Amino acid sequence: MWVFYNGEIILQDKVSISPFDRGFQFSDGVYEVIKYYPKKFFELEAHIARLKNSLNSLEIPIPSLDNIKQILEELITRNDLENSPANVYIQISRGYQFPRRHNFSPDAKPTFFITVEKFLSREKEKTNGVKVGLEEDIRWHRCDIKSTSLIPNVLSKHRAEENGLSEMIWHRQGNITEGTHSNICFIKKNQLFTPPLSNFILPGITRKVVLTLCSQFDIPVNETEININELKEFDEAMILGTVTEITPVINFEGSDTNLTKPGPICKLLQREYKKLCYE
Numbered sequence: 001m002w003v004f005y006n007g008e009i010i011l012q013d014k015v016s017i018s019p020f021d022r023g024f025q026f027s028d029g030v031y032e033v034i035k036y037y038p039k040k041f042f043e044l045e046a047h048i049a050r051l052k053n054s055l056n057s058l059e060i061p062i063p064s065l066d067n068i069k070q071i072l073e074e075l076i077t078r079n080d081l082e083n084s085p086a087n088v089y090i091q092i093s094r095g096y097q098f099p100r101r102h103n104f105s106p107d108a109k110p111t112f113f114i115t116v117e118k119f120l121s122r123e124k125e126k127t128n129g130v131k132v133g134l135e136e137d138i139r140w141h142r143c144d145i146k147s148t149s150l151i152p153n154v155l156s157k158h159r160a161e162e163n164g165l166s167e168m169i170w171h172r173q174g175n176i177t178e179g180t181h182s183n184i185c186f187i188k189k190n191q192l193f194t195p196p197l198s199n200f201i202l203p204g205i206t207r208k209v210v211l212t213l214c215s216q217f218d219i220p221v222n223e224t225e226i227n228i229n230e231l232k233e234f235d236e237a238m239i240l241g242t243v244t245e246i247t248p249v250i251n252f253e254g255s256d257t258n259l260t261k262p263g264p265i266c267k268l269l270q271r272e273y274k275k276l277c278y279e
């Protein structure tokens with residue numbers, strides 16, 4: 001596989017990153033996942049803007065991103081992925097620093113790494129819906145930064161899979177925040193409900209696109225706290241993400257709900273989202 005590493009496109013075997021890279025030692029870095037739908041990078045500008053925000057928040061110097069589209073196009077072509085949906089993974093760590101110290105030097109040179117891989121279809125989940133679990137959100141208070149420090153996400157997702165669930169949805173003292181790699185929204189009486197943007201959730205690009213679709217289709221949007229005790233009130237639920245796209249939720253393990261199958265608003269949003277991806 002061809003990858004981008006610090007300014008060059010090279011074969012993956014040729015990449016060598018020092019164990020003194022702060023990405024390795026402290027998870028001191030940020031990332032983005034962007035979807036390539038033949039022939040475009042979906043919402044590229046929004047992803048790059050979020051990447052810059054994440055870098056700024058961690059005081060990591062922002063590398064030049066002027067030619068990012070050309071780099072991504074080159075990676076797609078070299079890896080023969082022009083005609084299939086693919087996931088683009090971008091990671092920037094603060095870079096090499098020796099000796100190991102918690103405090104960082106302002107002149108560390110960031111390590112910049114990009115891969116592309118074929119996207120495996122999630123049609124079954126999107127058509128049939130998925131089961132999710134609920135857990136207390138024990139992450140830090142800056143979940144709006146797309147940091148590579150993902151241990152709570154890793155462990156919760158692992159527990160979800162061990163229990164035959166597609167995703168784990170988190171709550172803080174009962175108020176739902178988001179999933180390990182997705183935002184969440186609900187439908188009640190033809191209105192959409194989703195937790196408000198804050199430092200407790202990632203400002204998802206899919207969430208943003210879905211809210212825009214709602215305004216185009218006259219679906220009222222309520223960005224409001226949602227308590228786990230209210231789950232029974234909702235007619236539909238969906239998890240949202242670049243890889244997840246719009247996936248209906250048909251069961252919250254251990255909770256009493258009225259969700260049974262993917263509902264009409266979910267199907268409408270899925271259809272319109274797909275048009276945007278492939279138009």
Ligand SMILES: Cc1ncc(COP(=O)(O)O)c(C=O)c1O
Nearest residue numbers: 181182183202204205206241242
């Ligand atoms: C914690 C978290 N929330 C939400 C999302 C959805 O964000 P996006 O729609 O930008 O992919 C992700 C995506 O990976 C995520 O990791």
